[in-house]
Amino acid sequence: MSLNESPTLPEGLVAVVKKDCPTCELIIPVLIGLEKETQLTVFTQDDPDFPPGINDRQFDEELAFSWHHNIETVPTLLAVEEGKEVSRTVGWSRSNWESLTKIPGLGRDLPDQRPGCGSLSVDPSISPDLELRFGGSSITARRVEFAALEDTHEALFDRGWTDGLPVVPPSEARVAAMLKGTTRSPEEVVASIPPDLAPCTVEKVAINAVMAGCRPEYLPVVLAGVEAVCTQTFNMHGLLATTMPHAPVLIVNGPIAEQIGMNSGNNVLGQGNRANSTIGRAVQLVIRNVGGGRPGEVDRAAFGSPGKVGFCFAERENDSPWPPISTMYGFPAGTNTVLAFPGEAPRNLVDQLSRDPDSLARTYAANLISIQHPKLVLGFDAILAVAPDHSRVFRESGWSREQLAERINELTVRPGHELVRGAGNIPEGIPEGMKDSDLPKFRESGLHIVHCGGAAGLFSAIIGGWVNGEMGSDPVCVEITP
Amino acid sequence: MTKVLDPTNEATPADIPRAARPETLDGLTVGLLDISKPRGDRFLDRIEERLVERGLRVERFRKPTFTKPAPVDLRHEIATKCDVVIEALAD
Numbered sequence: 001m002s003l004n005e006s007p008t009l010p011e012g013l014v015a016v017v018k019k020d021c022p023t024c025e026l027i028i029p030v031l032i033g034l035e036k037e038t039q040l041t042v043f044t045q046d047d048p049d050f051p052p053g054i055n056d057r058q059f060d061e062e063l064a065f066s067w068h069h070n071i072e073t074v075p076t077l078l079a080v081e082e083g084k085e086v087s088r089t090v091g092w093s094r095s096n097w098e099s100l101t102k103i104p105g106l107g108r109d110l111p112d113q114r115p116g117c118g119s120l121s122v123d124p125s126i127s128p129d130l131e132l133r134f135g136g137s138s139i140t141a142r143r144v145e146f147a148a149l150e151d152t153h154e155a156l157f158d159r160g161w162t163d164g165l166p167v168v169p170p171s172e173a174r175v176a177a178m179l180k181g182t183t184r185s186p187e188e189v190v191a192s193i194p195p196d197l198a199p200c201t202v203e204k205v206a207i208n209a210v211m212a213g214c215r216p217e218y219l220p221v222v223l224a225g226v227e228a229v230c231t232q233t234f235n236m237h238g239l240l241a242t243t244m245p246h247a248p249v250l251i252v253n254g255p256i257a258e259q260i261g262m263n264s265g266n267n268v269l270g271q272g273n274r275a276n277s278t279i280g281r282a283v284q285l286v287i288r289n290v291g292g293g294r295p296g297e298v299d300r301a302a303f304g305s306p307g308k309v310g311f312c313f314a315e316r317e318n319d320s321p322w323p324p325i326s327t328m329y330g331f332p333a334g335t336n337t338v339l340a341f342p343g344e345a346p347r348n349l350v351d352q353l354s355r356d357p358d359s360l361a362r363t364y365a366a367n368l369i370s371i372q373h374p375k376l377v378l379g380f381d382a383i384l385a386v387a388p389d390h391s392r393v394f395r396e397s398g399w400s401r402e403q404l405a406e407r408i409n410e411l412t413v414r415p416g417h418e419l420v421r422g423a424g425n426i427p428e429g430i431p432e433g434m435k436d437s438d439l440p441k442f443r444e445s446g447l448h449i450v451h452c453g454g455a456a457g458l459f460s461a462i463i464g465g466w467v468n469g470e471m472g473s474d475p476v477c478v479e480i481t482p
Numbered sequence: 483m484t485k486v487l488d489p490t491n492e493a494t495p496a497d498i499p500r501a502a503r504p505e506t507l508d509g510l511t512v513g514l515l516d517i518s519k520p521r522g523d524r525f526l527d528r529i530e531e532r533l534v535e536r537g538l539r540v541e542r543f544r545k546p547t548f549t550k551p552a553p554v555d556l557r558h559e560i561a562t563k564c565d566v567v568i569e570a571l572a573d
Binding site for chain 1: 484485486487488489490491492493546547549550551
């Protein structure tokens, strides 16, 4: 019999027990009685001599029987006819056992019922290995063996597979568990990953997600993130190759953010939340490992940014004055989405005194014009992250996101002759031909106003964008599918 | 023994040998590729002057943007028309 074949069910009654279960101990007299009156086979998980007094006892040492027959609780009692299970009951319940065995008066001295214990085959420390051994593996990635004397973590660094931080070793069991986080097939190609334009399967994304430290339920978000950044529009190749410091900033919207425990509040752009920290990192590891995008090679950033390890957060939707940012990209509120924005490191913006929307807009405009260079306009987008202490002002005055963006843009307008090359004794600037126009800092829809951050603090934050449009990158929003 | 899964694309890079370096530029066509970085054209204009003075044939090309790889058709055109190519990185 191969490991993937289900062990035959013996006719009659089948009980599955383990010694390390008080309920199994309790029902020994019932099992002894049943063996005398009917055809009973007992499978024992942890001790071949348990339960004493039973003759037809089988040791399920490998847990093959328990795994193949989906035993989740011990004791479990099955009724088998012509090789097929016709009914089952779990734990001890006199009435259920009597109705299943059709034998009255079972265990008169016992309490009416007792819950069972967890089957060894579903023990979280064992079940991934059983899944692998008995479920059959469809994983096609090359297996890499490390010698017994090799330190696994050092070996992973030596192969160049990490971003400089330790990674979780991508064992087959961990990757198989990760793949359960999506309904997509492991061999499905998700995207071509720059710079090598290597086709990347769901399985390869899962391997890198394990390494990044993701839980399986994050995988759909990672997959959507990979899809978003690997579009022509987002131009991950250019973003990687540029000497500028930018990298994908991933913003998650929809109920999935809360379901997987993402942070949209206190310290939203910082450390400490597993989903925020590992989802962005997984996308970056895919680019590094599958795409071949490594610093000093195709990645030519002069400075880079801490966000290049991974930069992902959720929008604070529950008390936002505005609909989710994904609605800017045509998705109805409530849709699970990832928005990829080519951004640099965030910086804080203080205004603790403004209490009306127009003065806050003035503060925002005064800070936003400095992105990349105060004399460079229209070429760079920005995220303006507004925290609850500031957003309250806009909610109370009924300012929509569009209204705020429009007002900020108005306030950034400056005459071209102040911005052209040479103006103000600074050679950097816009071309001379634009000197007679009045120009705002941002192109239409260039400003992305996102609600997030902790409840206390009269601050907002700016994340400057990379070169926008055909020359560079446009933000891309994609739906997260299971 | 620890066994892990390979996180890379597992592709062995195709080993494409470099074209042989010419001994001399005499009689060759030189391609000048402007990658669209500011002022790259000024550098290439000067190079063109110098090459033409030496009696060489020069072909000019331009990538639509420096942030993306050259389109495959442009690469093919350069390979077809030129014997050597000079690419200008600039700022």
